[in-house]
Amino acid sequence: MFERASTIIRDGNKLSFDYVPATIVCRAEQQRTLETLFRPLAADGRPCSAFLTGGVGTGKTVTAKRFCADLARYCQQHNRLLDVIFVNCRIRNTEYGVILEILRYFDRGFPDRGFATDEMLDSLKKHLELNRRPAVIVLDEVDNLLRNNSRNLVYQLSRFSEDLPNPSTLSLIMISQFSVAEMLDEASMSTFKRANAVRFNRYTEDELLQIINARAAEALEPDTLLPPEAAMIAKQAAEYGDARFAIEILERAASVAETEPEGNICPDDIRTAGSSVYSDVSEAKLDDLDDNRRLALLAIARAIKDRASISITAAEKTYAVVCEEYGVPARKHTQFWTYVQGLERNGFVSTEVRSEQDGGRSTYIGIPNIPPRELAKKLEYIIDRDGAVAEEREFS
Numbered sequence: 001m002f003e004r005a006s007t008i009i010r011d012g013n014k015l016s017f018d019y020v021p022a023t024i025v026c027r028a029e030q031q032r033t034l035e036t037l038f039r040p041l042a043a044d045g046r047p048c049s050a051f052l053t054g055g056v057g058t059g060k061t062v063t064a065k066r067f068c069a070d071l072a073r074y075c076q077q078h079n080r081l082l083d084v085i086f087v088n089c090r091i092r093n094t095e096y097g098v099i100l101e102i103l104r105y106f107d108r109g110f111p112d113r114g115f116a117t118d119e120m121l122d123s124l125k126k127h128l129e130l131n132r133r134p135a136v137i138v139l140d141e142v143d144n145l146l147r148n149n150s151r152n153l154v155y156q157l158s159r160f161s162e163d164l165p166n167p168s169t170l171s172l173i174m175i176s177q178f179s180v181a182e183m184l185d186e187a188s189m190s191t192f193k194r195a196n197a198v199r200f201n202r203y204t205e206d207e208l209l210q211i212i213n214a215r216a217a218e219a220l221e222p223d224t225l226l227p228p229e230a231a232m233i234a235k236q237a238a239e240y241g242d243a244r245f246a247i248e249i250l251e252r253a254a255s256v257a258e259t260e261p262e263g264n265i266c267p268d269d270i271r272t273a274g275s276s277v278y279s280d281v282s283e284a285k286l287d288d289l290d291d292n293r294r295l296a297l298l299a300i301a302r303a304i305k306d307r308a309s310i311s312i313t314a315a316e317k318t319y320a321v322v323c324e325e326y327g328v329p330a331r332k333h334t335q336f337w338t339y340v341q342g343l344e345r346n347g348f349v350s351t352e353v354r355s356e357q358d359g360g361r362s363t364y365i366g367i368p369n370i371p372p373r374e375l376a377k378k379l380e381y382i383i384d385r386d387g388a389v390a391e392e393r394e395f396s
């Protein structure tokens with residue numbers, strides 16, 4: 001058992017989803033923007049902020065982690081210390097949970113009950129003051145928090161530094177799939193400038209190829225992934241523009257190849273890996289959507305049936321029916337259109353403007369990657385499983 005040495009994978013850790021490479025390829029522009037935004041902090045400890053947005057797998061988390069680690073190292077080299085506190089708001093999706101996680105960074109034994117959030121914020125302020133050095137809090141997947149009506153926390157944190165003496169400043173990096181304007185209210189928006197937005201676009205096929213090659217060079221034995229096979233992975237992942245998808249195909253293809261005698265990854269390994277990742281990933285991506293977007297997507301999937309695409313007007317009619325079925329109010333046209341655009345960014349739907357016979361123009365929506373019936377079934381399952389819509393139904 002285990003005696004056969006690995007022929008393909010040299011270092012499996014480098015393929016794990018939370019590995020942070022030393023260099024992040026294809027994100028130089030975002031890294032430069034972050035550097036510009038955080039120059040005041042690096043120079044003399046003044047508080048800064050940034051809001052990172054983009055679809056799933058566009059490298060937001062990994063870029064933020066790389067940036068914070070580099071920033072902390074830079075400060076250290078200049079004889080200043082910096083605390084970085086990373087909170088995933090999908091796991092801690094309440095105000096209380098997030099503050100507790102932050103407090104525990106300073107005080108590991110902070111009790112998990114008995115304190116109101118205001119008291120906890122005061123306690124955090126005291127820690128920062130005593131600490132006498134800047135802190136950066138990263139709120140990853142912050143949309144989960146804002147959705148739960150926890151805007152107040154974001155507002156409080158964004159203004160924290162006003163009462164704190166330098167160098168005890170608090171800087172904030174927020175990461176979300178959706179745009180700042182969509183997530184924050186007016187008050188928080190005013191402290192959190194629109195200009196601090198950093199956009200992460202979906203990766204092109206060529207960018208994915210660079211990411212795959214960089215990761216293969218770190219994780220695999222030399223010459224086990226050859227250019228035609230690397231190109232195949234990039235092509236498969238390009239449908240979503242999602243690097244997570246690309247790296248998972250790479251990992252599974254490498255594991256399959258490991259069991260075979262050839263000593264390198266061949267096209268069939270990638271086909272096998274691709275189809276297994278494909279069904280998992282689409283489910284994981286559906287998990288990431290909130291109820292409103294799930295309902296909008298369900299409506300589109302049901303309306304489309306076996307056609308290639310449908311008009312937005314037709315989709316909206318089905319959307320009204322779906323909302324009624326689940327007992328939630330249907331959103332207005334502009335909001336529905338925002339959902340469709342978000343779904344397009346995540347690769348679930350595609351849109352196209354077409355000229356009509358009467359001379360007008362209308363938008364058509366298609367579902368390019370998943371059979372619509374399959375998609376509808378998965379969505380119905382997920383919505384029922386999570387039950388949030390059902391609860392709302394009871395109260396309305």
Ligand SMILES: Nc1ncnc2c1ncn2[C@@H]1O[C@H](COP(=O)(O)OP(=O)(O)O)[C@@H](O)[C@H]1O
Pocket residue numbers: 016017018019020021023024025026027054055056057058059060061062063211214243244247
């Ligand atoms: N530009 C890149 N260079 C190297 N690896 C990347 C890059 N972008 C994403 N990845 C990898 O792809 C996966 C998904 O990236 P992640 O940062 O988690 O995406 P997001 O937070 O936007 O959903 C991670 O394993 C990450 O390391």
Ligand SMILES: [Mg+2]
Pocket residue numbers: 060061062140
């Ligand atoms: Mg992320």
